[in-house]
Amino acid sequence: MKIAVLGHGTVGSGVAEILTERKTEVSSAAEKEIELGAVLDIKNFSGLSYSDKFVTDYSEILDDPEIGIVAEAIGGTEPAFSYIKSALKKGKSVVTSNKELVAEKGAELLSIARAHNVNFLFEASVGGAIPVIRSLYTSLNATGITEIAGILNGTTNYILTKMFREGQDYFSALADAQKLGYAESDPSADVLGFDAQRKIAILSSLVWGSTLHTEDIPAEGITNISAKDVYLAEKCGFSIKLIARAKRLENGKILARVSPALVKKDSVLANVNDVFNAVLIKSETAGETVLYGKGAGKLPTASAVVADIIECAKADGNIKSVFWQNGAQNTAADKNSHRERFFIRTLSKACFMPKGTDEIEENAYITPPLTEKELFMLEEKADEHCRFISKIPLFE
Amino acid sequence: MKIAVLGHGTVGSGVAEILTERKTEVSSAAEKEIELGAVLDIKNFSGLSYSDKFVTDYSEILDDPEIGIVAEAIGGTEPAFSYIKSALKKGKSVVTSNKELVAEKGAELLSIARAHNVNFLFEASVGGAIPVIRSLYTSLNATGITEIAGILNGTTNYILTKMFREGQDYFSALADAQKLGYAESDPSADVLGFDAQRKIAILSSLVWGSTLHTEDIPAEGITNISAKDVYLAEKCGFSIKLIARAKRLENGKILARVSPALVKKDSVLANVNDVFNAVLIKSETAGETVLYGKGAGKLPTASAVVADIIECAKADGNIKSVFWQNGAQNTAADKNSHRERFFIRTLSKACFMPKGTDEIEENAYITPPLTEKELFMLEEKADEHCRFISKIPLFE
Numbered sequence: 001m002k003i004a005v006l007g008h009g010t011v012g013s014g015v016a017e018i019l020t021e022r023k024t025e026v027s028s029a030a031e032k033e034i035e036l037g038a039v040l041d042i043k044n045f046s047g048l049s050y051s052d053k054f055v056t057d058y059s060e061i062l063d064d065p066e067i068g069i070v071a072e073a074i075g076g077t078e079p080a081f082s083y084i085k086s087a088l089k090k091g092k093s094v095v096t097s098n099k100e101l102v103a104e105k106g107a108e109l110l111s112i113a114r115a116h117n118v119n120f121l122f123e124a125s126v127g128g129a130i131p132v133i134r135s136l137y138t139s140l141n142a143t144g145i146t147e148i149a150g151i152l153n154g155t156t157n158y159i160l161t162k163m164f165r166e167g168q169d170y171f172s173a174l175a176d177a178q179k180l181g182y183a184e185s186d187p188s189a190d191v192l193g194f195d196a197q198r199k200i201a202i203l204s205s206l207v208w209g210s211t212l213h214t215e216d217i218p219a220e221g222i223t224n225i226s227a228k229d230v231y232l233a234e235k236c237g238f239s240i241k242l243i244a245r246a247k248r249l250e251n252g253k254i255l256a257r258v259s260p261a262l263v264k265k266d267s268v269l270a271n272v273n274d275v276f277n278a279v280l281i282k283s284e285t286a287g288e289t290v291l292y293g294k295g296a297g298k299l300p301t302a303s304a305v306v307a308d309i310i311e312c313a314k315a316d317g318n319i320k321s322v323f324w325q326n327g328a329q330n331t332a333a334d335k336n337s338h339r340e341r342f343f344i345r346t347l348s349k350a351c352f353m354p355k356g357t358d359e360i361e362e363n364a365y366i367t368p369p370l371t372e373k374e375l376f377m378l379e380e381k382a383d384e385h386c387r388f389i390s391k392i393p394l395f396e
Numbered sequence: 397m398k399i400a401v402l403g404h405g406t407v408g409s410g411v412a413e414i415l416t417e418r419k420t421e422v423s424s425a426a427e428k429e430i431e432l433g434a435v436l437d438i439k440n441f442s443g444l445s446y447s448d449k450f451v452t453d454y455s456e457i458l459d460d461p462e463i464g465i466v467a468e469a470i471g472g473t474e475p476a477f478s479y480i481k482s483a484l485k486k487g488k489s490v491v492t493s494n495k496e497l498v499a500e501k502g503a504e505l506l507s508i509a510r511a512h513n514v515n516f517l518f519e520a521s522v523g524g525a526i527p528v529i530r531s532l533y534t535s536l537n538a539t540g541i542t543e544i545a546g547i548l549n550g551t552t553n554y555i556l557t558k559m560f561r562e563g564q565d566y567f568s569a570l571a572d573a574q575k576l577g578y579a580e581s582d583p584s585a586d587v588l589g590f591d592a593q594r595k596i597a598i599l600s601s602l603v604w605g606s607t608l609h610t611e612d613i614p615a616e617g618i619t620n621i622s623a624k625d626v627y628l629a630e631k632c633g634f635s636i637k638l639i640a641r642a643k644r645l646e647n648g649k650i651l652a653r654v655s656p657a658l659v660k661k662d663s664v665l666a667n668v669n670d671v672f673n674a675v676l677i678k679s680e681t682a683g684e685t686v687l688y689g690k691g692a693g694k695l696p697t698a699s700a701v702v703a704d705i706i707e708c709a710k711a712d713g714n715i716k717s718v719f720w721q722n723g724a725q726n727t728a729a730d731k732n733s734h735r736e737r738f739f740i741r742t743l744s745k746a747c748f749m750p751k752g753t754d755e756i757e758e759n760a761y762i763t764p765p766l767t768e769k770e771l772f773m774l775e776e777k778a779d780e781h782c783r784f785i786s787k788i789p790l791f792e
Contacts, residue, residue: 018681022538029537031716123535129682131527131535138534139519139527139703141425142418268688271667276684285414285699286525286689288672292664293685303681307535316712320427 001030001068001313002037004061006083008045008054011097011124012073014302019309020050026306030313037067058083062090069312071305072096081105088112088120093315095308097124097301103198107211107326117317121308126199127152127277129300130293134311136207136281137321144284145207149245149395152199154275154295155183155190156222156242160230160260161273164239169227182275193219193242193258200244203279204254205324212246212254216332219258229345229390232364238262238343239270243395253333261395262343268292269395339369345390352381366394397426397464397709398433400457402479404441404450407493407520408469410698415705416446422702426709433463454479458486465708467701468492477501484508484516489711491704493520493697499594503607503722513713517704522595523548523673525696526689530707532603532677533717540680541603545641545791548595550671550691551579551586552618552638556626556656557669560635565623578671589615589638589654596640599675600650601720608642608650612728615654625741625786628760634658634739635666639791649729657791658739664688665791735765741786748777762790 003019005012019026019036027034038061039045039053058079061067070087072094074080080101084094089112096102102109102122113120123133127150136145151157155177162173174191177183189195197219204212222242233240241263246256263270268290272278277295282288294300311319344350344365353359356368363386370378379388399415401408415422415432423430434457435441435449454475457463466483468490470476476497480490485508492498498505498518509516519529523546532541547553551573558569570587573579585591593615600608618638629636637659642652659666664686668674673691678684690696707715740746740761749755752764759782766774775784 018538022540022681025538025540029717129539129685131531131685131687134535135527135531138707139530139700142414142421142702142706143525143699144418144421266667266669268664268667271662271664273662278686283699285418285695285702287693287696289525289527289687289689290674291527291685291687294683297683299681300683303539303679304535306538306681310538311534321425 001032002035002064002066003309004038004040004067004070005036006040006070006072007074008039008041008043009073010298011301011305012039014298015071015073015305016050018299018302018306026310030310032313034309034313037064062086067092069093069095069309071309072098073305075100077101077104084109084120085112088116088118091116091118093119093312095121095305095312097122097305099125099195099198099202103201103214106202106205107324110323114318114323119312119315119319119322121311121322122202123308124301124304126202127279127291128293128295128297129303130277130279130291130295131307132203132279132291133206134307135291136203140281140283140286140289141321143286145281146284147245147247147282148200148203148207148279149243150200150279151241151269151272151277152196152244152279152295153190153242154277155187157272157277158182158275159191160222160225160240160242163225163227163230164234167227167231170223170225191223192221196242196244196258200246200256200258204246204256206322208248208254209324210327211324212256212332217256217258218335220260222260224390225260226390229392232345232361233262233343236360237265239265240392241269241272241395249333249337253331255333255335255338259393261393263395336371336373339371341369341394341396342367342375343390343392343394344388346382346386346388348386350382350386352378354378397428398431398460398462399705400434400436400463400466401432402436402466402468403470404435404437404439405469405471406694407697407701408435408467410694411467411469411701412446414695414698414702422706426706428709430705430709433460458482463488465489465491465705467705468494469701471496473497473500480505480516481508484512484514487512487514489515489708491517491701491708493518493701495521495591495594495598499597499610502598502601503720506719510714510719515708515711515715515718517707517718518598519704520697520700522598523675523687524689524691524693525699526673526675526687526691528599528675528687529602530703531687532599536677536679536682536685537717539682541677542680543641543643543678544596544599544603544675545639546596546675547637547665547668547673548592548640548675548691549586549638550673551583553668553673554578554671555587556618556621556636556638559621559623559626560630563623563627566619566621587619588617592638592640592654596642596652596654600642600652602718604644604650605720606723607720608652608728613652613654614731616656618656620786621656622786625788628741628757629658629739632756633661635661636788637665637668637791645729645733649727651729651731651734655789657789659791732767732769735767737765737790737792738763738771739786739788739790740784742778742782742784744782746778746782748774750774
């Protein structure tokens with residue numbers, strides 16, 4: 001079976017490399033011969049062992065009956081979306097690492113794949129090499145999943161790790177991350193939480209069967225975390241992580257959010273450092289499961305794309321458990337249906353904190369569980385002199 | 397499709413319970429109706445919603461053409477081994493949590509399953525609810541796995557956690573574990589490392605395709621770990637965990653071992669506490685992956701058995717990637733082909749430690765990397781007064 005790779009950037013070149021250099025292992029895992037058939041790119045990459053496979057016209061791939069699987073590694077919505085749709089309609093399975101597209105168009109693409117009895121798989125779109133998507137639709141599928149929480153963005157995790165280990169402030173840690181290629185020159189999508197927002201949208205949609213729209217997931221990034229917050233959190237036995245969460249409430253609604261959170265130092269998530277990612281899954285029968293690994297990088301991401309290629313090659317038609325629909329069924333829950341404790345830092349002594357508040361340090365508090373509205377009302381009460389400098393939920 | 401459960405102990409009753417109470421989710425995941433068909437037990441359990449399903453004669457199950465999958469939860473080698481063989485030969489798939497049997501007879505049973513185009517699956521035999529076996533034969537299958545290391549025994553991990561958190565000695569922590577039902581009245585198989593030895597044998601056999609015999613895996617338990625070791629390890633930034641490891645050397649041989657080891661406190665494995673298990677997988681393309689979860693307990697273990705039932709129900713014949721053979725190919729490596737650092741505690745000042753040794757505390761040292769033979773020779777040199785009280789490798 002021949003594979004076409006769309007786009008020869010970081011991920012695409014990694015996929016082409018693995019398919020070429022690890023052909024024997026990949027074919028043996030797929031139980032049939034797997035061969036790189038074509039690479040679509042506008043540039044010409046000479047000097048590679050597969051330089052003769054480059055094409056610039058997508059119709060050559062679409063019209064080649066030997067190409068059974070297309071690996072999309074262009075990124076963004078267009079032309080990726082049109083390319084994927086036309087491949088699925090031609091009866092070719094598609095695998096992708098494109099989280100933007102899966103979060104936005106997943107339901108539509110999964111439905112087209114099902115109608116044509118092929119597959120649309122996207123393991124690499126969340127958590128890179130971590131086998132989270134596959135575990136969710138196979139091993140953990142019937143366990144009654146109630147909650148997912150993850151460290152899903154490597155850039156912000158690297159920055160926070162630096163701030164904790166070296167006492168750096170946010171901007172100098174960001175500059176370091178940029179120097180090492182872990183953050184882009186415009187880091188907004190990562191540091192403002194939009195990348196993690198897309199990923200938790202995908203996990204939630206898959207697990208509970210109905211699209212959770214990114215616009216229904218409040219996202220707060222790490223740009224307001226100060227060295228002082230880090231110092232105080234550390235002192236009280238916490239780490240600060242950017243946590244993406246989705247929880248199914250009793251009424252079937254999904255409560256989801258991306259925000260920094262204080263995590264107990266001796267928990268597994270607190271010790272996910274540098275660019276690593278991890279996903280915590282809570283379920284009725286399996287209890288707590290955590291999957292940890294390389295969330296980004298050329299070969300880790302490409303290895304997940306190749307694992308999906310193998311899965312498509314082995315599948316006997318459409319895999320029914322990978323599916324969700326657009327529907328009102330699992331809409332976002334009311335944010336005030338949930339209470340959590342908050343770490344609060346104020347400008348000066350706050351005399352209006354609710355009963356049960358711990359003063360952990362001068363002008364630093366941990367509140368009892370509050371709804372967002374209750375927190376807001378508390379903040380309203382604060383006057384100029386003791387206004388809130390930081391308010392970070394505890395992840396418990 | 398009807399399922400037979402053999403044995404109505406902890407795991408078997410959990411499987412019967414999930415199949416009955418979560419019938420809709422299980423059937424939906426399996427893409428066909430899944431129904432509990434029979435439970436084999438010599439005892440009669442009345443008052444259950446499935447009390448009418450109990451049988452005492454195994455031939456009723458074997459001869460029932462509607463029963464397509466048998467879940468073995470008897471444990472031990474006989475009659476489990478004979479029962480499984482006859483079910484496979486009758487064209488029924490078998491799933492089990494029986495690590496003893498899989499470690500000892502895995503190759504033979506997998507070969508019988510393949511010959512009859514059915515499946516023999518055993519996710520629950522290693523790491524309970526953790527989706528480790530499935531990840532190894534699917535997502536991580538073609539990544540070029542070089543090493544596996546895990547905390548695979550919940551009893552010893554609970555005892556070590558207690559020793560660390562509360563400064564207890566081994567015997568009082570063991571007594572606590574027994575009181576809570578986390579350790580058996582005869583805890584030998586757990587505390588001497590034999591349980592972990594079987595589990596790492598299974599993982600190694602699956603990953604590298606050839607039986608690694610338990611007798612080729614040196615196993616040392618936790619019975620010699622003292623409160624003083626714990627205190628010193630903690631002081632130097634380490635935790636002590638019972639680590640089961642298997643590593644493929646360049647020559648294709650497998651270096652495997654079960655032993656206590658010092659693990660850096662800020663690593664993911666060091667923060668796997670209580671009865672939780674975790675497996676670290678290192679591979680060429682996916683890098684480091686860690687899978688963490690409930691390693692034991694009724695519902696977590698049963699949920700893994702049910703996940704295998706679902707996998708069998710969906711499979712179109714034998715799953716080729718779940719297989720290994722008995723063969724000389726991956727025999728155990730020479731223990732002296734490997735060097736590691738050791739934590740050493742002596743009775744009095746040791747003046748003969750090799751160059752590069754760190755004295756971390758009075759009479760406590762961390763050596764440079766040594767082979768087992770070099771360590772042995774070092775110990776030989778020690779006279780009565782400074783003999784080694786503890787020698788624990790570092791897991792790095």
